[in-house]
């Protein structure tokens with residue numbers, strides 16, 4: 001996983017961003033995985049191209065569900081459907097693993113992310129008071145998965 005670039009997107013996205021070490025530690029918790037979306041871009045005054053991480057998704061596979069630990073898109077690549085694409089991909093994985101739902105927590109003030117999740121079929125389940133270290137409440141959201149999601153996607 002492209003840790004340095006993922007950490008840079010973190011830094012550009014959150015006041016309390018995870019460091020590269022924090023992200024590496026996440027993968028040691030057990031059953032924790034990540035997706036990155038990359039693109040190839042021209043390097044300044046070079047013929048060569050570089051691989052740039054545009055977005056990432058970190059998640060934990062638990063007994064009955066998949067829990068999204070983090071999803072972020074580089075500011076240059078927002079509103080292009082990338083978060084949507086990553087989460088849709090996770091729904092397919094959840095279907096393949098026989099999981100019934102995907103869950104997450106989001107800051108109450110993060111209206112962009114909440115809108116994105118609502119559009120993907122997540123519903124607000126409950127408020128987690130003082131969930132974040134700065135005291136902000138979290139919104140716990142879930143998306144129940146229909147049967148045969150994998151078939152629908154791959155048809």
Ligand SMILES: CC(C)(COP(=O)(O)OP(=O)(O)OC[C@H]1O[C@@H](n2cnc3c(N)ncnc32)[C@H](O)[C@@H]1OP(=O)(O)O)[C@@H](O)C(=O)NCCC(=O)NCCS
Nearest residue numbers: 013071072073078079080081082083084106112113115116
């Ligand atoms: C939230 C975030 C992941 C969305 O990523 P994105 O790739 O820009 O989202 P998408 O392009 O897939 O958007 C899908 C839909 O979500 C909603 N949405 C996304 N960003 C929005 C915004 N800034 N304001 C309002 N709605 C928004 C829209 O309904 C959008 O569909 P539309 O573009 O057709 O209107 C991105 O803004 C981000 O990285 N934010 C910082 C990190 C963060 O807050 N992560 C969530 C932690 S819980």
